[in-house]
Amino acid sequence: MTTVAADVKKLTMIQAITDAMRTMLDEDDSVLVLGQDVGINGGVFRATEGLLNEFGEDRVIDTPLAESGIVGTSVGLAVNGFKPIAEMQFFGFIYPAFNQLMTHATRMRQRSLGRYTVPMVIRAPYGAGVKAPEIHSDSVEALFTHIPGLKVVTPSNGYDAKGLLIASIEDPDPVLFIEPMRCYRTGRTEVPAEKYTIELGKAKTVREGDDVTVLTWGAMVNDTMKAVEQWEKEHQATCDVIDLRTLYPLDRDTIKTSVEKTGRVVIVHEAPETGGVSGDILSVINDEALFYLKAPVQKVTGFDTPVPVYSLENEYLPSARKITWAIEEALHY
Amino acid sequence: MTTVAADVKKLTMIQAITDAMRTMLDEDDSVLVLGQDVGINGGVFRATEGLLNEFGEDRVIDTPLAESGIVGTSVGLAVNGFKPIAEMQFFGFIYPAFNQLMTHATRMRQRSLGRYTVPMVIRAPYGAGVKAPEIHSDSVEALFTHIPGLKVVTPSNGYDAKGLLIASIEDPDPVLFIEPMRCYRTGRTEVPAEKYTIELGKAKTVREGDDVTVLTWGAMVNDTMKAVEQWEKEHQATCDVIDLRTLYPLDRDTIKTSVEKTGRVVIVHEAPETGGVSGDILSVINDEALFYLKAPVQKVTGFDTPVPVYSLENEYLPSARKITWAIEEALHY
Amino acid sequence: MNMEEQFPIWQYVTEEGELVQPEIDIDEAVSRAFYQYMSRARMMDQKCVNLQRQGRIGTYVPYEGQEAAQVGSALAIEDGDWMFPTYRDHAATMTHGQSLHNLLLYWRGRLEGSVPPEGKNIFPPAVPIASQLLHATGVAWAEKKKNSDRVSIVYFGDGATSEGDFHEGLNFASVFKTPTIFLNQNNGYAISVPVEKQMNSKTIAQKGLGYDIPSLRVDGNDILAVYYETRKAVERARRGDGPTLIEAVTWRYGAHTTADDPSKYRDQRESEERRSSTDPLMRLERFMRKQGWWSDAWKEDMEAGITEEINQALKDVDRHPRSEVDQLFDNVFAKPTWTIEKQRQHHTNINEGAKS
Amino acid sequence: MNMEEQFPIWQYVTEEGELVQPEIDIDEAVSRAFYQYMSRARMMDQKCVNLQRQGRIGTYVPYEGQEAAQVGSALAIEDGDWMFPTYRDHAATMTHGQSLHNLLLYWRGRLEGSVPPEGKNIFPPAVPIASQLLHATGVAWAEKKKNSDRVSIVYFGDGATSEGDFHEGLNFASVFKTPTIFLNQNNGYAISVPVEKQMNSKTIAQKGLGYDIPSLRVDGNDILAVYYETRKAVERARRGDGPTLIEAVTWRYGAHTTADDPSKYRDQRESEERRSSTDPLMRLERFMRKQGWWSDAWKEDMEAGITEEINQALKDVDRHPRSEVDQLFDNVFAKPTWTIEKQRQHHTNINEGAKS
Ligand SMILES: Cc1ncc(C[n+]2csc(CCOP(=O)(O)OP(=O)(O)O)c2C)c(N)n1
Ligand SMILES: Cc1ncc(C[n+]2csc(CCOP(=O)(O)OP(=O)(O)O)c2C)c(N)n1
Ligand SMILES: [Mg+2]
């Protein structure tokens, strides 16, 4: 085990998220946390655990059960000097807030030519694989990357989570920060106690290789890493595995550089294939590196079906087998 | 001018849409029309003109001003024996209904294993270019092609509109039928008085050529045709212009065949580039015909900005100049 | 205006078991039926909590304490009527005819779990809060259009009244005068948020005033009050007199779900106290004893029967075939699109290890 | 309960100009100011309708008939207070300080048109119905958090009360006791849909009952009633006593927008009749005449000044530089993303004909 400096702790992703909010609540009086059950209950995933006690109910606020209300009043709070961090209890419950997000939070800057701005973060746990009830497992990031005026960020581990969340809170515009539930408590990373940020829009190469580029994000990063590690042991080829981290705007340069190197691409995401963020990645590749491709881009995705109840979620989710199958398809085309 | 048979009329697209609804209201007692101002007012675009008089207020229903209410109660009506055609006054006002569409209308069949189904059509005028107020000009089809369980259809002329709308009404599952406002009254096509359908999922090649495939839909079809006609006059090359008509599911075969023929592709859509349906088209090309490409796919799209108020909509919208520029880029890569 | 005075909580039987609305047509058989349905619901609930602890079902949503509200209202509708439950309303659905078998499947994350038996009209439990109010309105509207006298009943919690769909549902029902019973269970909490933070108003019933919908509060732990007041609403609806909003004031004894820890946000002693004083089963037992309709032997027999029924259901479910992925591909559209067929094919190829 | 009795329509001045609430502090100067603001609003409205007919501005949304409701309420707030208008509330915004110049730009489809002058807090007009109620609640909540005594006033129509956001806005305001005035203009129609089809309730004020929000109806064509009742609500809000819902009962004389034909759905004779009997300007004139505060010469002078002001604004707007596409690229994010920069570059290249 590596030695851990005094100001670095081994944290789960959910702890790192709490830490990021605590850091910012502490530093900046205008930061607020609001949502359903974020107060005394500390959030259904305990993301806001302890914050009510520390910062009081003016800063950490239980709201009525109404997502449009949460996002709509947050627009007002944000325009008028606050930096709300609004929690959607699950990503699949953001839909009632769609109008407020689409026509107000993300358009206010343009509509008022910069007079009013909305420095707000919406946090939401997302994704399948934790045996949650219906609707609780949606992975609909692609609905939001198409909304002009919104950045979409998703961490896959504690270190990134803290740095990205602080950067999101400090961003002067609305950021949708979606948290893969499956990563909340699986594994710990070293997380500095102090404040730090990770620039939005920058991907991270989590494994370097030469033959295939694997692009993924969220909970699929761990699954992909495991599948690739295993696969590489049995094969002569190696993969660049890239955790995109920000889904809008994509990290064009990192994608381009890797595709130019390998010429073979696999995209792994759990959302339905059609309309997924894979389309935007294809677009970047088309624009930047099309003729480097030696094989069609392979997609390992969810089906074009609603995310099912949990007895079928493992069938629905990209599996290690599907990931390595795609790597081989890309390699042996 | 061509002779028009007695049972064929020259209709605008909006008239053809009314005709389709009249045909189905007449044929099938379970068909209902509901929405804001669809009754005595005949809809703000006159799509339902005369229908209240003809079919009475049990069949043609003015609802309260609440989109979630309209779609949510339509789910109930549809499950219980009716075929509602719900009008959203403008596509940009569908957002409050997002939750009902995403978690209920489109999931009911799966959630009940086929016991309950939702044979419902949502109609909505969409797109920029008619100097409409803010939010009235959104072109957000891509938000809906990513929703499992929903077909997305858009006509570009009267003949197609009638056939596609009747097919949508007869479809046993939810269909989102979006109507490019700019096409409502520009030009007439011959529309048979009798009932006919156009199969959902089938594109139409509206101009045949050899050198470049131009894929588009909605109001962009006319713009593209004009640009291409003009351009072809001045150049030696020709274009396949394809009106996709159904955006989910895409017509894979037509796209594939044309791309294999030309190897050069231009996509024209007015929605923002990132997350647009262009991503799904790229995906089909990637999967089916990647190595036929002789140039990167050219995209002529809206910007990644909210659709602006009308003084800037012509800057925002794909122009003839941008379309021909893209054709040349594709050709001379 | 004092809303708590304007909307008194109707009680038919006091906590001590005294009948205070003597004009009703209650008899021994009916009382026993009430008690039996509530026992069945409670025993099933307790079984499920245990099954969850043993890891034999997934996260479970208990309703202990809310049996009178659910069973009493469910018994007030008829076979062809429509029921719109949430994730917490299995006491209602099993009373209206959902099988224990399917309920168990539901908690095992099975699609079959949401399908009602042939001839029973029960929607899959709504998960997005308050969304089901609009379905209940739409379905009832359809019945009205068909000139039937069928009604719909929809269940929702105190927290649900904050969502826009609550408002739109009541307004549509009011405007189109649909035969819908809006059965609110005010159990005091939306997960950790007490009703005092959910709203500033003292009652939920008063929310009907904005729509001119007849509204009332009942003691939700008094099955007679719930049953007879719901029946009145059902009769009004059948007669064509439109919707009613009923606030059944109750309490959940346990956790929000088996993943929830109520001690984080409330003193569970209050639940314990309520369990020992205002419990709906105890209330009915006291009433029946006073009427001379109680028999311990009957209770034992009955419970033995229920235990048997539940165990049998569990056995059957354990033998139930595994989920098939084709359930997904086959139930998105009547006819799968090529995208779905392609995905099915790919999935099958990989799982069969057959490289295409 | 009869809601129309519970919520009488407050009148301060009868249609004949009789003052029926004599304890108010009205004087000649104030009356003249009221009249002048209303005249200015009406003249601007009429100008805009004409400009639209001439094709010099785009589709326009008139408010003729609603001047008292808008001007009276707008005058009841102060400079630092926040206003949340819809597309129809320019009488309110120009009274609170929006320039005629920007209003004209707005109707020319210019982004500048939604920007309020420095120091004035006016949101861009809300287009998605009822969405602005939540902003007004959020902004007022922020003021409360800052311990200021600023309030927000939000305008919305009868149709808007059907949307979920109406409900959520009122509930949040009630729960967090925000200093918000919900100023409803019940003008009888949501485009073609009369209020009787929009809701089953007889008043909009009664909708406040569900939230325990103080609610009242005023004669929306009586600027004194609107002004003094709004001022009371504003004072309550400033004191920390929370939100108020005011239903101003009024009428729009003209079309919903210049693209609308009201004769399709109503007999315009009713509007003509109302124009001649209940018109807000006429009412105030009658009152002023009775008080001996009226002068035709004053009126003429004043109107000449307004005409001058409007013409000047129009001249300036005609000389205003064309829209720049960079307004789009520069105002999505504080710092444009590469996607936007790429699109800007591409757009520029093509428009400059410079093939890259
Ligand atoms: C739209 C939506 N938002 C949030 C949730 C998460 N959630 C599930 S249950 C619940 C509380 C519901 O409270 P209440 O309506 O009182 O019903 P109860 O659980 O007490 O029966 C919440 C917030 C959800 N299911 N749907
Ligand atoms: C969410 C939404 N749905 C539909 C519309 C279209 N629309 C514009 S104005 C209007 C009627 C509004 O009526 P009301 O609230 O009474 O205000 P008024 O126009 O009478 O001032 C409608 C339906 C819209 N702007 N927003
Ligand atoms: Mg509750």
Ligand SMILES: [Mg+2]
């Ligand atoms: Mg109105």
